[in-house]
Amino acid sequence: MIWDIILRAAVVGILLSILLSIMSYFVVVRKMTFAGVGIAHSAFGGIALNFFFGFAGYIFPLFFSIAASLLIAFLYKRGNMSEDSAIDVIFVFSMAFGVFILSLSNGYSANMLGILFGNILSVTNFDMITTLAVFSVGFVFMTYLFSHFQLISYNEELAYIAGINIDLLYYLFWVVLSVVIVLSIKLIGIILVNAFLVLPTLVGSNCSKNYKGIVAVGAISSILSVVAGIFAAYFLNTPAGATIVLVFITIWLLSFLAKKL
Amino acid sequence: MIEVKNLTVVFDEKIVLDDISMKIGKGEFVGILGPNGAGKTTLVKSILGLEKPVKGSVKIDGVDVDEYIKANGARIGYLPQYAIVNWNMPIRVVDAVMIEKVKPFGIFRKYSKSEMESVRYWLSVFGVEDKMYDYIKELSGGQQQRVSLARCMMHNPEILILDEPNTAIDAVYNTRLYGILKELSRKNSMTIIMVSHDIGAVTKYVDEIMCLNVKLHCHGKSGSINFSDVLKEVYGKDMEIVIHEDGCKNCAFNKDKQ
Numbered sequence: 001m002i003w004d005i006i007l008r009a010a011v012v013g014i015l016l017s018i019l020l021s022i023m024s025y026f027v028v029v030r031k032m033t034f035a036g037v038g039i040a041h042s043a044f045g046g047i048a049l050n051f052f053f054g055f056a057g058y059i060f061p062l063f064f065s066i067a068a069s070l071l072i073a074f075l076y077k078r079g080n081m082s083e084d085s086a087i088d089v090i091f092v093f094s095m096a097f098g099v100f101i102l103s104l105s106n107g108y109s110a111n112m113l114g115i116l117f118g119n120i121l122s123v124t125n126f127d128m129i130t131t132l133a134v135f136s137v138g139f140v141f142m143t144y145l146f147s148h149f150q151l152i153s154y155n156e157e158l159a160y161i162a163g164i165n166i167d168l169l170y171y172l173f174w175v176v177l178s179v180v181i182v183l184s185i186k187l188i189g190i191i192l193v194n195a196f197l198v199l200p201t202l203v204g205s206n207c208s209k210n211y212k213g214i215v216a217v218g219a220i221s222s223i224l225s226v227v228a229g230i231f232a233a234y235f236l237n238t239p240a241g242a243t244i245v246l247v248f249i250t251i252w253l254l255s256f257l258a259k260k261l
Numbered sequence: 262m263i264e265v266k267n268l269t270v271v272f273d274e275k276i277v278l279d280d281i282s283m284k285i286g287k288g289e290f291v292g293i294l295g296p297n298g299a300g301k302t303t304l305v306k307s308i309l310g311l312e313k314p315v316k317g318s319v320k321i322d323g324v325d326v327d328e329y330i331k332a333n334g335a336r337i338g339y340l341p342q343y344a345i346v347n348w349n350m351p352i353r354v355v356d357a358v359m360i361e362k363v364k365p366f367g368i369f370r371k372y373s374k375s376e377m378e379s380v381r382y383w384l385s386v387f388g389v390e391d392k393m394y395d396y397i398k399e400l401s402g403g404q405q406q407r408v409s410l411a412r413c414m415m416h417n418p419e420i421l422i423l424d425e426p427n428t429a430i431d432a433v434y435n436t437r438l439y440g441i442l443k444e445l446s447r448k449n450s451m452t453i454i455m456v457s458h459d460i461g462a463v464t465k466y467v468d469e470i471m472c473l474n475v476k477l478h479c480h481g482k483s484g485s486i487n488f489s490d491v492l493k494e495v496y497g498k499d500m501e502i503v504i505h506e507d508g509c510k511n512c513a514f515n516k517d518k519q
Contacts, residue, residue, distance in 0.1 A: 022368075029350055147360075147367025154360050155346050157311055161339055162361050163331060209396050211351045212368065 002234070008128050009120035009187060009230050009240065015135040016184050017222030021200035022142045023177055025215050028201040029153050035072070035174075036197035038087035039181045040190045041095050042068030047115055047185075048098035051105045058130070061182045068094060069174035077167060118189035118241025120230055131183050138176050145169065150211070187226075189241035196222060199248045206255035221251050262286055263308060263420070263452065268317035270303050277303050279476045281317070285469075287419075288450035290443060292463035292483075295473035296496050301456040302342060304473060305422050308454065309339060321420070335361075338413030338421040340406075343428040348405055349398050354389070355380050357397045358412045383411035386441060388434070402429030410438075414445075421445070423455045427462075435459070439466040 027033055046064030050056065068090045075086035114122055142149075152159040152166055159166050184193045200218030207217045229244025236243065263285040270278040278300045285291050293301050306312040308319055310326040319326040321333075330337070352360070355372070358380045364370055372380070384390040387407040389400075397405060406429050413421060423442075427435050443466050446453045457463050464470060464483055472479040474495045 029347070143368050144365050147363040147370065150350075150352075150367065151360050151363055153347055154350055154352075154357070155341055157306070157309070157341050157345070158339060158361055160311060161309060161330060161337055162335070162363055164363065205351065209351055210353065211356075214351055215368065 005120060005123070006230055006234055008125065009123045010227055011128055012123050012131045012183070013187050013226035013230060013244070014223050015131050016180060016187070017196060017200075017226050018219050019135055019138045019142065019180055020184070020196040021204075021219035021222050022139075022146075022215055023173075023180065024197050024200040024218055025204070025211065026149050026153055026173070027177075027197050028205075032083055033194070033198050034084050034087050035069075035177065036181060036194035038072060038091040039065050039069050039174075039178050040185065040193045041091045042178075043094075043182050043185060044098035044115075044190055045094035045101070046182075047190075048101035048105070052101050058182060061185070062179065064094060065178035065182050066175055069178040070171060073171050073174045077170065113239065114189070115185065116189050116191050117239040118185070118187050118192065118244070120187065120233060120240040122186045127183070127186060134179055134183055138180060141172070141176055149173070187240055188244060189239070192241045192245045195245045195248055199225075199245075199252050203248075203252050203255045206252070206259040221248070221255070225251060262322060263454075264320045264323075265304075265308065266318050266320075268304075268307055268314050268319065270300070270307060270312055271315045272303075276475060278307065278314070281473075281477050283471065283477060283480055285452060285454065287452055288446060289469055290446040290453045290467045291455070291469045291471060292467035293454065293456045293471045293473055294458075294460055294463060294495070299474040299495070301473055302424055305424055305454060305456055309337065309422060335416045336419045338416060338418035340409050340413050340421075340423040340426055342424045343402065343406060343409075346405075346409065351396065351398075353394050353396055354384065354392050354400070354408050355394065357408055358384065358415060361412065361415065379415060380411070383414045384408070386414070387411050388437075403431055403434065406430055407434075417449075419451065421451055421453045423453065425456055425458065427457060427459055435462065442466070 027035060043061040043065045046059075046061035049060040049064075053060075072083065072086045072090050075081045075089070076083045079086070113119075148159070148164050148169060151162060152164065152169065156166055181193055181197075184196065188196065200222045201214055203221040204214030204216070204218035208214050225244050225248035229247040230240060232238070232247065233240040233243040265281055265283050268278055268281040269276065281304065293304065295301050303312055307314055308321075308326065310319070310330045321329040324332075350357075355377070359372060359376065362376075381390055381393060384393055384407075387410050389404055389407045389411070392400060392404060392408070397408060400408065406426065410423075410426060413423075421442075426442075427438065430438060439462050442453055442455070445451050446468075455463070455467065467483055469481065470479070470483055471477060472495045478495050
């Protein structure tokens, strides 16, 4: 029974970490690392609504995160705001809204630690199937359009001349990122999910100068962190998200020292 | 043929380009001069369809620019301003030169032999073929700019638009660069539009000159314009022009040769 739970959590974690590693490359290269924090915290408003109405599904968190990410993208593209400022406005709104709604709900505090820091016991078969579907679509999306995103990140004007619909791809990237982050919350938690948007590329950059190497090393280090973190969390009886992130930070530190020494 | 008609561009209620009309023929090498904030970059961006005018139109070969870009974007080589390129990308020079050739599943892509030969050729034209496998963030600003010029040439463009190509390039290579551009324009019938602050060189190498300061103050053959008057009008009355010729007898680096 317990091995079923570990297996489910590991499958979900591995699939999401591969996808997040590819997205992490563009998030870091485009200096959008705050985006993960913003989107994950935006989901908090949706999770609070889940509590309020007694639901357990993804509908409210997904709705909140996707709406938040599209609004962030819109404010940046059309509202003459920096991405960081746009994220900050949406992020604080969602958190305030979430806390406000939670205060109206009864008995929420027992589950709060799992939402904030992840809980492998909460990963169900449905989560695994959903993650597999999202991974398949997201992986094809990111690998098919990798060189398009590469050109957009290099210079948007050149991408426009090359006939790329920059706005469409920009919004789609944020939507896919929102879905992946919401799916990651059960395993990693709201507070720590951003680690999977930053650390893969940081570890990759310590081990390789080339984008292919950075993405590959990022994915391998993410998978290692998830697997080792889940086992450690099980044996030490600690929150999964925090344990996984601590393993990841250790890998990053080792890669950093290896690069400097 | 590029035809700009009554082009007016406004940013935040401020007129940046005011009623610009001009024609640029195939194979012409045109230099755009003007002080900071004159609208030079906005003009080239409008020609590329990157800025939308409040009035007027841009047509290339008789077709509206947006439609032309959709159908023939690859026939335009564009060098944006140096500062707006992300030079911190973890890509090699060869990747940067190939970056506009987007392909599905590009992360798994390997370049063909002919693509590699083409990259090597254009890097050699701009004197940086030995940097082919270096990472772009490790190059000097001038080398990065030469890599960008090689990238522009990868489609064998019919139109080449260069926004301050000599940024970060040293004075000696600058002269060589203008020579290469002049040659490309003449031999390949390539239309070249170049924004520059290098007044002396522009007047020497280009076929036609445009002086811009929100309005188009002059547009004519390089030798046919009375520059001291027009440039004083465009840059202000304190403008003083000193034309340096190649092989200048009083220049420090030539004294040793004499």
